[in-house]
Amino acid sequence: MTKKVVIIGGVATGMKTAARLRRRDPEVEIIVLERGPSLSYGACGFPYFIGGDVASFSKFDHTPQGIPRDAAFFRDVKGIDARTGCNVTAIDRAAKKVTYVEAGEEKQLPYDVLVLGTGSTPVKLPLPHADAGGIHSFWFPWDVQAVDQELRERNVTDVVIIGAGFIGMELAEAFHKRGLTTSVVEMQDRVLPQMLDKEMADRLEKPIRAAGIQLYLAEKTTGFTEEAGVVTGVVTDKRVIPAQLVIVAVGVRPNVELAKAAGLKLGPTGCIAVNEYLQTSDAAIYAGGDCAENTHRVGGAKVFTPMGSTANKHGRVIADNICGDRIKYPGVLATGVCQILDWQAGSTGLNERTAAAAGFKFKSVVVPGQDRLAYMPGAKSLIVKLLAEEGTGRVLGVQAVGMGGVDKRIDTLVAAISLGATLEDLSNFDIAYAPPFNGPIDNIATAANVLENKLAECFRGVNPKDFEAVRDHEDYLFVDVRTKGEFAKNRIAGIKQMVNMPLGEIRAHCQELPVKEGQKIITSCQIDLRGYEAEVILRGKGFKNVCSLEGGMSAWPYATECDEK
């Protein structure tokens, strides 16, 4: 008798499991039950439909040859029985059957193996007037079509997005591109708060604000104003922001109701708990995609990381294990990347918050540079932040913001961190070098070298956000070692005691610095290479209390001033 596999959910995990299963086994019976009208659609591209980069919604649910990925396609091409409009209402684990409703009729289906790919649902704000017209989530195809319709049919001039995560920021770009007045309200104190440490997010803020997107950070949405049932504004704890269209993008929660009702174990994140083979607490039931819990590869914490890319990987592993393999899914790094206007931001592994939560003793460094040889046409700024464990030098995580090359460095670190790399490993990777692609010492190797220096305490860097916190009250002499011309053009604002002494003069003239006995010296330059050289020279000359400002002017996210203003 052939094995019967029932899959609940026909989007990423579900259809990937089904397709792989069929390729491996022409005999197994595969039935997919999807409650919605669409199968195997690509939700990650939705913001680009709103922004106009993707001209037709059909790109998301048709093959590249224009064939709809519907039930007929899956039957004829993939040999899969995929049924839309089938809402599963119960799982009977003892009898190994599911109950579902199709066109109002309750039906039952036995299974040998069950796969849960039930996905996730956007979180709603339990606030006054939250169900007014013009307020939307942005997750399912019908959300996107509703937003698109609003834009076409109503006179929308002001959009407010609540939540500055991936979807919020991608949508901010999309609405901005359409010429709408676009605002983002975020409860936390930064954009992309899951992904970026404060000083990295702060650096990204500048170009976003400069482009004209309003950011209201550390600001809590408390309600909405409406007229005749249609939203007119977003109320925060600080202001009312006019809006004819509001997107609530404050996150999603895993769809676990079915699993919970069936007595399957949930994990600490509220997702369905799975073992490394992606089996639930019932060995005959697998779970994958947004509804399933992931394990972080650094530190081992359980995490909720809903990503289409992860869902696809889950599908493959589940299919292989159904076929009798024992493939382990090794977990995630909570990798993320986001294009915002001309800027890019990405991260993988742990950041300051998650590294501390995981109990690591670590140091970090912020290192700016260019994404290729600086004199090459098209060279773009790129700031890398690297975290490593003290003692072992194990790389814990990386963040990058810049105008180019962010994704390359993140992916390189994904491979490195997944395989347990140390800073010394990073330092010696034989990275592809040619002037259009990189400098002779890659940004990652540079960051690793600087962080090695910091762990060895031959570099004493101060993080920009830490310096900003003490900038106006601590006692220190700030020595900017750039050229006179660079110094005149821009420098950090509001420093009481600042001296400009170009690096070339430091060796000969450092004794002339107006530093008091025991006073701290903070050196700085454009990217903190010269600042670091100055720090080392000064220490060599007998100055005891010297450090330098990590990332220099290039990574400085806060106020600056210039002679010409």
Add this chain to the structure above:
Amino acid sequence: MTKKVVIIGGVATGMKTAARLRRRDPEVEIIVLERGPSLSYGACGFPYFIGGDVASFSKFDHTPQGIPRDAAFFRDVKGIDARTGCNVTAIDRAAKKVTYVEAGEEKQLPYDVLVLGTGSTPVKLPLPHADAGGIHSFWFPWDVQAVDQELRERNVTDVVIIGAGFIGMELAEAFHKRGLTTSVVEMQDRVLPQMLDKEMADRLEKPIRAAGIQLYLAEKTTGFTEEAGVVTGVVTDKRVIPAQLVIVAVGVRPNVELAKAAGLKLGPTGCIAVNEYLQTSDAAIYAGGDCAENTHRVGGAKVFTPMGSTANKHGRVIADNICGDRIKYPGVLATGVCQILDWQAGSTGLNERTAAAAGFKFKSVVVPGQDRLAYMPGAKSLIVKLLAEEGTGRVLGVQAVGMGGVDKRIDTLVAAISLGATLEDLSNFDIAYAPPFNGPIDNIATAANVLENKLAECFRGVNPKDFEAVRDHEDYLFVDVRTKGEFAKNRIAGIKQMVNMPLGEIRAHCQELPVKEGQKIITSCQIDLRGYEAEVILRGKGFKNVCSLEGGMSAWPYATECDEK
């Protein structure tokens, strides 16, 4: 007494060693002896000066702030005594001193530690008229300035480059951009022969030829024609190619004369042999950069891989070890990347030739795709070739050619291969995913999955070059499973028995295929995803001898035909 470190060679390894050493130790005496007039110049950018991307030669030997990196700079800023025009003629290891000639005067210098960063020299062709005017190497600053002068002062319309390696191809682009008739002569049967397997190089050939650069491959240069002492043409074993300017870029050899005369051990590649701490056979003498031998991280072969990026890494390791550390340099992956017109090519690790030479039993796969979600603006074609060891699934090497995203995939694999990744590792990397950067399943993961299928023999792919070799005489039925429209537009030329049956019809109609008993079926589509599906379906339907054409039309480098022609 302070330690005295003498460094021979003041370009990449030498100046990096010196700078790092000074930062770590303010006391150590550091003297650099450089025979040429320039210090610390960036030779890798030279082709981009000829092509006009880099407007001024000073970009190569000045800091980004426009300060010349000359002896005064290194003295004042770096605290290093760097002497140009100092030609070292002998090393007396017993007495620990070097003899050098400065301004015609012979001098001696004692050392405690000696560092050899003597670099490499271009190979000359021992051919008739090889010293005629207009024939140049392209390696040292004076080479570049001579070529630049020729272009400015003589009426050059035709340039021939001998050698289709990195420098040859970068220069081909440079001359082509200047509007010159540009030809490349290469003795081997492909462009970038060190880096690419035949079918990958062949795929790259198409756009290079289409742009108007002449390629004469598998063609041996036998001499030159000249008039009045100036070159007029390049003579090969097949033709004479007119040329007023010729660049000989057939490789370089390590400068080991000094080391050899001093009795230091050379390795099998002819480079200076070093241990993992980069010490030569004399523990007081280190060697790094082009003159030093490298170890390949996969397979352990000794290799000559002259790269500026490697030279910098060597310098850092040498400096740290001089300071008393015991840092191991782990070796190289022979990584390379090259931009040619709108195309990119890269590789890391082993290719078919080097993997076979290293004794690995391996399989490979060619997988085309796009560098991001196919429907996103700016999506570019990208073909990946992956090699893995049979049995273990260990990743041995990767090659990529395409119009975008090559460097990212190469660097990700650099990290992966350096740390011993298997295909399963690649398959599960949590690669950064968002539509502007990638698809939900990264190209590398796709290639890894396909190669896993191939190793498990559930995918039976035929490499394009292997198919091309038997295309016109073997007995097989070729089944193109693309749509009728795709088939009409382009298909592989010269196949005797070809059928177009779209994938959606295969399950229902495969029994109608005009296949003879036992005859081989080769399936194909655009990228071999549908071809693979068809292969699996046909096998499931009982056809025994089925395989599919790896990479489909997208990776097919050879002749095609269409209905409209």
